[in-house]
Amino acid sequence: MKQHEHLPMLGIGPVYVVSIVVPTLAAVILRDLPVFASGRLxxxxIPLVIIGALFIILSALYGYRLP
Structure with a gap:
Protein backbone atom coordinates (compact mmCIF):
# COMPACT_ATOMS: atom_id res chain seq x y z
CA MET A 1 0.00 0.00 0.00
CA LYS A 2 1.28 3.43 -0.91
CA GLN A 3 2.22 5.67 1.95
CA HIS A 4 0.81 8.88 0.42
CA GLU A 5 -2.43 7.56 -1.01
CA HIS A 6 -5.10 10.28 -1.11
CA LEU A 7 -8.85 9.98 -0.92
CA PRO A 8 -10.73 10.85 -4.11
CA MET A 9 -11.63 14.53 -4.49
CA LEU A 10 -15.21 13.80 -5.48
CA GLY A 11 -17.62 11.33 -4.01
CA ILE A 12 -20.96 11.36 -2.28
CA GLY A 13 -19.98 14.23 0.04
CA PRO A 14 -20.34 17.13 -2.43
CA VAL A 15 -23.57 15.67 -3.80
CA TYR A 16 -24.99 15.38 -0.30
CA VAL A 17 -23.99 18.91 0.66
CA VAL A 18 -25.46 20.42 -2.50
CA SER A 19 -28.68 18.43 -2.07
CA ILE A 20 -29.07 19.93 1.42
CA VAL A 21 -27.84 23.48 0.78
CA VAL A 22 -29.86 24.22 -2.39
CA PRO A 23 -33.33 23.46 -0.93
CA THR A 24 -32.41 25.27 2.28
CA LEU A 25 -31.33 28.40 0.41
CA ALA A 26 -34.44 28.25 -1.78
CA ALA A 27 -36.67 27.98 1.29
CA VAL A 28 -34.95 30.91 3.00
CA ILE A 29 -35.16 33.10 -0.09
CA LEU A 30 -38.77 32.22 -0.94
CA ARG A 31 -40.23 32.11 2.58
CA ASP A 32 -41.86 35.54 2.42
CA LEU A 33 -43.71 35.04 -0.87
CA PRO A 34 -47.50 35.12 -0.45
CA VAL A 35 -47.77 31.83 -2.35
CA PHE A 36 -46.23 30.01 0.61
CA ALA A 37 -48.27 31.78 3.30
CA SER A 38 -50.68 28.86 3.52
CA GLY A 39 -47.84 26.57 4.58
CA ARG A 40 -47.23 28.37 7.86
CA LEU A 41 -47.89 26.28 10.96
CA ILE A 46 -46.35 25.32 20.64
CA PRO A 47 -47.38 21.63 20.28
CA LEU A 48 -44.51 20.99 17.85
CA VAL A 49 -42.00 22.63 20.19
CA ILE A 50 -43.27 20.47 23.06
CA ILE A 51 -43.06 17.30 20.94
CA GLY A 52 -39.54 18.25 19.83
CA ALA A 53 -38.44 18.84 23.41
CA LEU A 54 -39.89 15.48 24.44
CA PHE A 55 -37.97 13.74 21.65
CA ILE A 56 -34.75 15.44 22.75
CA ILE A 57 -35.31 14.41 26.37
CA LEU A 58 -36.22 10.83 25.42
CA SER A 59 -33.20 10.48 23.17
CA ALA A 60 -30.96 11.78 25.96
CA LEU A 61 -32.42 9.29 28.44
CA TYR A 62 -32.90 6.22 26.26
CA GLY A 63 -30.83 6.95 23.17
CA TYR A 64 -27.95 4.94 21.80
CA ARG A 65 -24.95 4.96 24.08
CA LEU A 66 -21.44 4.69 22.71
CA PRO A 67 -19.28 1.99 24.28
Whole structure:
Protein backbone atom coordinates (compact mmCIF):
# COMPACT_ATOMS: atom_id res chain seq x y z
CA MET A 1 0.00 0.00 0.00
CA LYS A 2 1.28 3.43 -0.91
CA GLN A 3 2.22 5.67 1.95
CA HIS A 4 0.81 8.88 0.42
CA GLU A 5 -2.43 7.56 -1.01
CA HIS A 6 -5.10 10.28 -1.11
CA LEU A 7 -8.85 9.98 -0.92
CA PRO A 8 -10.73 10.85 -4.11
CA MET A 9 -11.63 14.53 -4.49
CA LEU A 10 -15.21 13.80 -5.48
CA GLY A 11 -17.62 11.33 -4.01
CA ILE A 12 -20.96 11.36 -2.28
CA GLY A 13 -19.98 14.23 0.04
CA PRO A 14 -20.34 17.13 -2.43
CA VAL A 15 -23.57 15.67 -3.80
CA TYR A 16 -24.99 15.38 -0.30
CA VAL A 17 -23.99 18.91 0.66
CA VAL A 18 -25.46 20.42 -2.50
CA SER A 19 -28.68 18.43 -2.07
CA ILE A 20 -29.07 19.93 1.42
CA VAL A 21 -27.84 23.48 0.78
CA VAL A 22 -29.86 24.22 -2.39
CA PRO A 23 -33.33 23.46 -0.93
CA THR A 24 -32.41 25.27 2.28
CA LEU A 25 -31.33 28.40 0.41
CA ALA A 26 -34.44 28.25 -1.78
CA ALA A 27 -36.67 27.98 1.29
CA VAL A 28 -34.95 30.91 3.00
CA ILE A 29 -35.16 33.10 -0.09
CA LEU A 30 -38.77 32.22 -0.94
CA ARG A 31 -40.23 32.11 2.58
CA ASP A 32 -41.86 35.54 2.42
CA LEU A 33 -43.71 35.04 -0.87
CA PRO A 34 -47.50 35.12 -0.45
CA VAL A 35 -47.77 31.83 -2.35
CA PHE A 36 -46.23 30.01 0.61
CA ALA A 37 -48.27 31.78 3.30
CA SER A 38 -50.68 28.86 3.52
CA GLY A 39 -47.84 26.57 4.58
CA ARG A 40 -47.23 28.37 7.86
CA LEU A 41 -47.89 26.28 10.96
CA UNK A 42 -48.42 29.05 13.51
CA UNK A 43 -51.31 27.17 15.13
CA UNK A 44 -49.10 24.14 15.71
CA UNK A 45 -46.01 26.02 16.90
CA ILE A 46 -46.35 25.32 20.64
CA PRO A 47 -47.38 21.63 20.28
CA LEU A 48 -44.51 20.99 17.85
CA VAL A 49 -42.00 22.63 20.19
CA ILE A 50 -43.27 20.47 23.06
CA ILE A 51 -43.06 17.30 20.94
CA GLY A 52 -39.54 18.25 19.83
CA ALA A 53 -38.44 18.84 23.41
CA LEU A 54 -39.89 15.48 24.44
CA PHE A 55 -37.97 13.74 21.65
CA ILE A 56 -34.75 15.44 22.75
CA ILE A 57 -35.31 14.41 26.37
CA LEU A 58 -36.22 10.83 25.42
CA SER A 59 -33.20 10.48 23.17
CA ALA A 60 -30.96 11.78 25.96
CA LEU A 61 -32.42 9.29 28.44
CA TYR A 62 -32.90 6.22 26.26
CA GLY A 63 -30.83 6.95 23.17
CA TYR A 64 -27.95 4.94 21.80
CA ARG A 65 -24.95 4.96 24.08
CA LEU A 66 -21.44 4.69 22.71
CA PRO A 67 -19.28 1.99 24.28
Missing amino acids: SVFH
